[in-house]
Amino acid sequence: MARTVPTLPYRKPGFWRRLRTGNLSDGQLAVLLLLPALLTLAAVMLYPMLTVLWQSLHFNRLNQPFRGTPFIGLDNFRRMLWGDGLQWNASHLLWLRLVGLAALAPLAWAVRRRWLSRFAGVVLALALVLVFGYLLGFHPGAGGRWTDSRFWNSFSITMLIIVASVAGSFLVGLPLALLANVESRLRWLGRVALLLPWAMPRVFAGLTFAWLFQSQYGVINDVLRRIGLDGPLWLARVGPAIAAVNITIVWKTSSFVGLILLAGLQSIDASLYEAAVVDGANAWQRFWRITLPLLRPSIAVALIFRTLTAIQTFDIPFAMTRGGPGRSLETLGVYIYNSTLALNIGYAAALSVVLFLISLAITIFYLRWIYTE
Amino acid sequence: MNRLTRILLALAFAALLATGAAQVNLKVFIGGQQRPDVIGPLLDKFNAENPDIHATFEVGGATSDVQQQYLSTVLTSKSSAIDVMLIDVVRPAQYAASGWAEPLDSYFASADAEKTYLASFLPGPINADTVNGKLYAIPAFTDAQFLYYRKDLLDKYGFQPPKTWAELESQALTIMKGENNPNLQGFNYQGAAIEGTNCTFLEALWTAGGNWRDANGNITVDTPAGKQALDWYDQTLSSGITIPNIAEVATDTSRKMFQSGDVVFMLNWGYAWAHFQDDADSAVKGDVGVAPLPAFEGNASATCVGGWQWAMNPYSAHKQDAFKLMRFLANEDSQRTLAVKASNIPARKSLYKDPAVLEAAPQYADFYDVIINARPRPVTPLYPDVSDLIRTTMNAFFARSMTADQALQKMQTGLQDILSQ
Numbered sequence: 001m002a003r004t005v006p007t008l009p010y011r012k013p014g015f016w017r018r019l020r021t022g023n024l025s026d027g028q029l030a031v032l033l034l035l036p037a038l039l040t041l042a043a044v045m046l047y048p049m050l051t052v053l054w055q056s057l058h059f060n061r062l063n064q065p066f067r068g069t070p071f072i073g074l075d076n077f078r079r080m081l082w083g084d085g086l087q088w089n090a091s092h093l094l095w096l097r098l099v100g101l102a103a104l105a106p107l108a109w110a111v112r113r114r115w116l117s118r119f120a121g122v123v124l125a126l127a128l129v130l131v132f133g134y135l136l137g138f139h140p141g142a143g144g145r146w147t148d149s150r151f152w153n154s155f156s157i158t159m160l161i162i163v164a165s166v167a168g169s170f171l172v173g174l175p176l177a178l179l180a181n182v183e184s185r186l187r188w189l190g191r192v193a194l195l196l197p198w199a200m201p202r203v204f205a206g207l208t209f210a211w212l213f214q215s216q217y218g219v220i221n222d223v224l225r226r227i228g229l230d231g232p233l234w235l236a237r238v239g240p241a242i243a244a245v246n247i248t249i250v251w252k253t254s255s256f257v258g259l260i261l262l263a264g265l266q267s268i269d270a271s272l273y274e275a276a277v278v279d280g281a282n283a284w285q286r287f288w289r290i291t292l293p294l295l296r297p298s299i300a301v302a303l304i305f306r307t308l309t310a311i312q313t314f315d316i317p318f319a320m321t322r323g324g325p326g327r328s329l330e331t332l333g334v335y336i337y338n339s340t341l342a343l344n345i346g347y348a349a350a351l352s353v354v355l356f357l358i359s360l361a362i363t364i365f366y367l368r369w370i371y372t373e
Numbered sequence: 374m375n376r377l378t379r380i381l382l383a384l385a386f387a388a389l390l391a392t393g394a395a396q397v398n399l400k401v402f403i404g405g406q407q408r409p410d411v412i413g414p415l416l417d418k419f420n421a422e423n424p425d426i427h428a429t430f431e432v433g434g435a436t437s438d439v440q441q442q443y444l445s446t447v448l449t450s451k452s453s454a455i456d457v458m459l460i461d462v463v464r465p466a467q468y469a470a471s472g473w474a475e476p477l478d479s480y481f482a483s484a485d486a487e488k489t490y491l492a493s494f495l496p497g498p499i500n501a502d503t504v505n506g507k508l509y510a511i512p513a514f515t516d517a518q519f520l521y522y523r524k525d526l527l528d529k530y531g532f533q534p535p536k537t538w539a540e541l542e543s544q545a546l547t548i549m550k551g552e553n554n555p556n557l558q559g560f561n562y563q564g565a566a567i568e569g570t571n572c573t574f575l576e577a578l579w580t581a582g583g584n585w586r587d588a589n590g591n592i593t594v595d596t597p598a599g600k601q602a603l604d605w606y607d608q609t610l611s612s613g614i615t616i617p618n619i620a621e622v623a624t625d626t627s628r629k630m631f632q633s634g635d636v637v638f639m640l641n642w643g644y645a646w647a648h649f650q651d652d653a654d655s656a657v658k659g660d661v662g663v664a665p666l667p668a669f670e671g672n673a674s675a676t677c678v679g680g681w682q683w684a685m686n687p688y689s690a691h692k693q694d695a696f697k698l699m700r701f702l703a704n705e706d707s708q709r710t711l712a713v714k715a716s717n718i719p720a721r722k723s724l725y726k727d728p729a730v731l732e733a734a735p736q737y738a739d740f741y742d743v744i745i746n747a748r749p750r751p752v753t754p755l756y757p758d759v760s761d762l763i764r765t766t767m768n769a770f771f772a773r774s775m776t777a778d779q780a781l782q783k784m785q786t787g788l789q790d791i792l793s794q
Contacts, residue, residue: 062445063757065471215618236618238774324566325620326769341438342757343445 049356055349062343069346076350080151103128119369151351153327154335161246161317161331162310168250169306170299173257178291180258181265194262198255206319209248210235213320235321238328245317245329252316253309257302264298265291304366311359332358397691399428399698402444402458405435407681408715415710419701426694437461437568441757448473448686456689457699459513462501462680463568463750463760469504470754475685476507480696497678497747498720504752509684511703512720514711516679517747518572519740521631521639521646524662526552534664536674538580538605541638541667545614548637559614561630562640564771565623570764571750572677573640577602579675580668585751585788592792595785601669603770603777610771620771632657640666642679646736647716663736665743678747680720712737718744755791762787 018024024032056076060069104125111121180190197205212219213234221231232240268291276286314333317323323330323338330338332355339348403412409432416428434440441464447455448471460468468474481487487508491499498512520541522534526548535541545559563569578585583598593599609615616622622630628645630636634656639645649661665674683699685692701707708724711717713733718740724730725741751759763784770780 062449063441063467063471064754065449065473066754215621216616233618233621236620236772238769238772241772322566324765324768325772326566326774327765328769328772328774338761341442342761343442 052349052352055346056353058346058349060344060346062345072346076347077354080347080350080354150327150330150335154330154332157242157329158311158313158331158333160242161249161313162307164246165249165253165310165313166303166306168246169254169257170302172250172254173302174261176254176258177261177265180262191262194255194258196255197252198259200252202252202315203319205248205252206316209244209251209316210320213244236325238325241321241325241329245320248316248320249310249313253306257306260302260305261295261298264295268294300366300370304363304370307362307366308359311355311362396425396427397694399426399456399691399695400454401428401430401698401702402440402455403430403432404437404440404459405432407459408711408717411711411715415702415707419698422701423697426698428698431455437463444473448688451688453686453688453690455686456691456695457702458684458686459681460510460684462498462515462678462682463756465502465509465682465684466504466752467754467756468684469507469509472687473684474509475687475689475692476509477511477685477696477699478508480693493722494720495722495744497744497749498680498682501678501749501752502682510682511699513681513683513703514708514717515720515744515747516643516718517740517744518569518576518640518642518666518676518679519743520664520666521641521649522662522664523637523657523660525660526637527662534662535638535667537670538577538667539670542608542612542614545637546612549614556635558616558630558636560609560638561615561622561627561636562619563622563624563627564619564768565621565626566764566768567623568760568764569624569642570767571760573606574602574763574767575748575750576640576666576676577605579748580666580672581605582669582672590792592785592788594788595781599781599784600777603780605669606771607777610773620768620773643718643740644716646734663739663743665746674743674746676743676747678744678749680718753792758791759788762791 013021013023018028019032057071057073058069059067059072059075061067107116107121107125107128110116111118116124176190176194180187180194182190213221215221215231215233215236218234220234224231234240234244272290272294273286276290281289312333313331314337317329317331318334318337321329323334332351336348336351336355339351401412401416403409409430412430416430419428420426433443441461444455444458444460460474465474469476478484478487481490491508494512495515497517498515502508502510502512520534527534527544530544530548530551532544532548535544541560549557549559562573564573575585578594578599581598581601583593583596583602585592585594587593606615610617610619624641627636627639627641628648631639631641631645632649632652632655646661646663649655649657650659666676668674683702685695685699689695703720705721705723708717708719708721709727709730712719712724712730716734718737719725719727719730725737730737750756753759766775766780766783766787769775770777775783
């Protein structure tokens, strides 16, 4: 009879023992060291985000407690995007199909034949859907009903501010950066001028410019009057108010763009310019062929940060006109603020979720663009 | 800190605890604009008269909206930290529906006692504080929009204060032409997206014989009366008696423009009067008159009721004592003090003939005829939504981004949407 030898099973030392003796695996140690930061992040970021997500599925108006806080699924989102007044009649859908067939099919074909890059194809398709959808009345907020159009109004003004103010801040920021990069004794002046608007809190900038744009006793109209022009009623008319807010945003943000581009400019090797001069390139050619291509990474960084802050535009339009005249400058940020202060917590949460999704989409879009090209 | 101070502090603390134990502590909430410097001494007086109660006050927020945000948080969490609160005249309906104000009827000795007590107040504020037949607040002081006019200019051209809007327009045009001052405005009111702009709209609607809702609860904004109201504001802009940037003008902007002598007629609240008479930079001292709002031909004058109310937190731990305090704060002496020291327009009828009040504020004799006709803004628990819709639409109308018809249609459908929720 064979004797069974009792084998002691191998006991791995306990977690705390390994911790004390320094025998944790790399993975365990990493988790352990990251844990405090992760827990903090979870408490201050993840928990509020999940709360907002949960709130967005509820009806919750703090000033109407008599209606309770029932779970309503996606109703806040339905209300936001389509409202109660939209007629989904056949003509809308017919037009949508026609536009889709008429414009999107040739686009897809062009991309397939490689006449267009895939990127350009996607952008053009999106633009077509937006423009034609709007023109043909396929506008989910149409119909003049209050609850519907408010979201689409704030969506479009936000998009307008993104396009106008980001483009504007590059048009102003790049020359500023070039100016501050010129070898000259006075360039410190340019650099201070670059820093000052950037250092100013946005609300202050908004309030200051609201005074400058005041149509009766504002400085801007006073200057215009002195040179014999009749300035517009800046903040009391829709068009001028949108222009005024965009000008203010450009003033405030082009210095940020300028600073980032200046850093990029300084990293460009001077010998490249020297070589170009030897080869007989003029200043314009040097700018197009050397400066701009080598600035690309800086431009990308500035573009991402500017776009992301432009999506969340709140301070300047709020400080200048409180989102008015009417609701013409009620950006998504202002709309969320107004809904929260109207104590409509569920709806404001739903709006925040949508803003988050838009930011996420744009970030992913940019990141892919940077990594592929 | 030396030893002696420590002992003294400890003793003081012990004394505080000892007295605190025997006393009922009451907390009153008021807003920053409501003169804590006048309310404080009133509470001291109450505490002296009632040794077993100790009332203190808490100040929060400078505007009605900000105060409401704070009170919403307190009341939603069913906190008993506040016992008595001062609320805006537009709030009682919402408070009643939300269970945020204690119904006060049962605190009176009898229904007759309540009736007698309330009869001494002006009818406007009492109507605003009564929701579905129950009393939810007691008026602290009242307010209304008045037609302010330049007495000196009207006298110069031999005019009486206008009774109709058409008369106001022709007087304003004559005076503007005669004065030949490019900065002179004929008629100023509020067009910014603020609470007061609701009154700008409602007053024109009422004086055209209309109302925002009929007796059956149907919304009646997009009606001939509504059209007449907005056409009138269109007219003020096209005839030039009103500045084109009226969409930028908020309550205090109006007051400042009038105060610098640039305005003939203005719609504004009662607070403006004291500024015109007392401010060092006032260019219109002694030249200001007050009249009821003009109306459209064949209709009666009307104006918006304003003012503030004492309400009781239903979660208060000391309701009987809180009620005692509310009655004290709303009594004749307290309202007289508020009228004389804080320019708060009394909500009690008798004070309009009170020599002490009239000596400090002789204009109240003129105010009475206006205030007695003041009507409440829409009484509904959904008022915040109603207000937001009307003021932003009117602001868009004044900014010329909406025609009168579009604005009326938008308010009509918007109000229907809100109230059908």
